[in-house]
Amino acid sequence: MNLTLRVLLSAAGAMTGFLSGRFVLARSAVPLQESLHFLSCCILAGIVAIVFFLAAGYILRALENLYDKAESTVKGLTIFEAGIAFAGLVAGLAVSFFITLPFAKLNWLGLSITLCINFLFGYIGLAFALWKRHDITGTLHRQGGKLLDTSVVIDGRILDIVKTGFLEGHFIIPEFVLAELRHIADSADTIKRAKGRRGLDVLNSLRNELGQRLFIDKTTLPEGVEVDAELVRVAQRNGYMILTTDYNLNKVTSVQGVKVLNINELNNAIKPIALPGEEMSVQIIRDGKEAGQGVAYLADGTMIVVEGGKPFLGETVAVTLTSVLQTAAGRMIFAKPR
Numbered sequence: 001m002n003l004t005l006r007v008l009l010s011a012a013g014a015m016t017g018f019l020s021g022r023f024v025l026a027r028s029a030v031p032l033q034e035s036l037h038f039l040s041c042c043i044l045a046g047i048v049a050i051v052f053f054l055a056a057g058y059i060l061r062a063l064e065n066l067y068d069k070a071e072s073t074v075k076g077l078t079i080f081e082a083g084i085a086f087a088g089l090v091a092g093l094a095v096s097f098f099i100t101l102p103f104a105k106l107n108w109l110g111l112s113i114t115l116c117i118n119f120l121f122g123y124i125g126l127a128f129a130l131w132k133r134h135d136i137t138g139t140l141h142r143q144g145g146k147l148l149d150t151s152v153v154i155d156g157r158i159l160d161i162v163k164t165g166f167l168e169g170h171f172i173i174p175e176f177v178l179a180e181l182r183h184i185a186d187s188a189d190t191i192k193r194a195k196g197r198r199g200l201d202v203l204n205s206l207r208n209e210l211g212q213r214l215f216i217d218k219t220t221l222p223e224g225v226e227v228d229a230e231l232v233r234v235a236q237r238n239g240y241m242i243l244t245t246d247y248n249l250n251k252v253t254s255v256q257g258v259k260v261l262n263i264n265e266l267n268n269a270i271k272p273i274a275l276p277g278e279e280m281s282v283q284i285i286r287d288g289k290e291a292g293q294g295v296a297y298l299a300d301g302t303m304i305v306v307e308g309g310k311p312f313l314g315e316t317v318a319v320t321l322t323s324v325l326q327t328a329a330g331r332m333i334f335a336k337p338r
Contacts, residue, residue: 009055013048018041020044092126093121096117100117144240147235152244153173153177156198162210173214173215177231181199228249241259274302274324277320281317282316282317284309322334
C-alpha cells in the first residue's frame, strides 16, 4: 500500500513538474526549440517526481495522523454537532467560491489556485464550527435552563433532586454566584464559612453528576448591583428559570415575570400526608398478612396496616399512626386502634 501511494504521489509530482515547466517556458523571453522545450519539461518532471517520492513518507504519516484525528473527532460528535460542522464547511466553501471567481480563466494554474483556496477556506470553516460547537449547542440548549442562586446551592437538596432525574435540561451557575460562594467560604464567621464550603462541595458534586449539562455563565456583578437583582436580569435576558430556596427572591421574580422553582415549595408539595402520632378514621376492608392485622386505604391508595384491626373488619374505626414507611414502591402506614 505504501509503495502504491508513493508511486501515485510520484506520478502526481511528475505531472505537476511537467505542466509547471510548460507554463514557465511558454512565457519565457528566450524561445526554445520544441525538442529542447519538451526535454526541459521532462527533466523538471523527473526532479519533482523524485522530490515527491522522497517526501512521500512524511506526507503519508501526516495523512495518517490527520485521518486518526478526524476519526476520533467524528466519533465524539453528536448528530447535531456534525450538522454544525457541515454548515461550517459549506460556509467556508461559499466564501472561497466568490474569492476564486477571478482565477477561473487561468487554465490549470487557476484550477490549482482554486483547489488550494477551496481547501483552505473549507478547512477554516470546518475547524471554526468544530471549535465553537459547544458554544452554539450550549446557547440553544440553555434556553429554558435552570439558573442556580446561592441559597439553593448552599441548601444542597438540589443535588438529591438532580440525582432522581426529575429535573431535565441544563443548569447554569453565574460567575457572580460563584464569587459570592467563595466570599462566604472565606468568611471569618465559622458558620458562614461552613455554609460557603458546603456550597462549593455541592457545586463540585453537581458538576460530576451533570457533566456538560452544567454551564458557567460569565456574567459579572456590576458595581453597586445586588446579587438577586442581577440574577433576575440574567434570567430575563436569557429566558432562564431560577432555582432557589429564598422566599423573598421567589416573590420578587414572580412579579417580574421570571419563572421560579422553589425547593421549599417542592418539599411542601411532597411532604408526607400523615405522621406518626396522628389520629384518623379508616375503614378496615380486609385481613392483613400477619395474624390479627387489618388493612385500610387512604383516598390516594396508600395502604394502612392496622395492628389488631382484624376484629373491626368492615367497620370504620379511629386509629393512631405508629410509623410511616417510604419505599421506592410507594408509602406504607402502620397504625393501631385508638
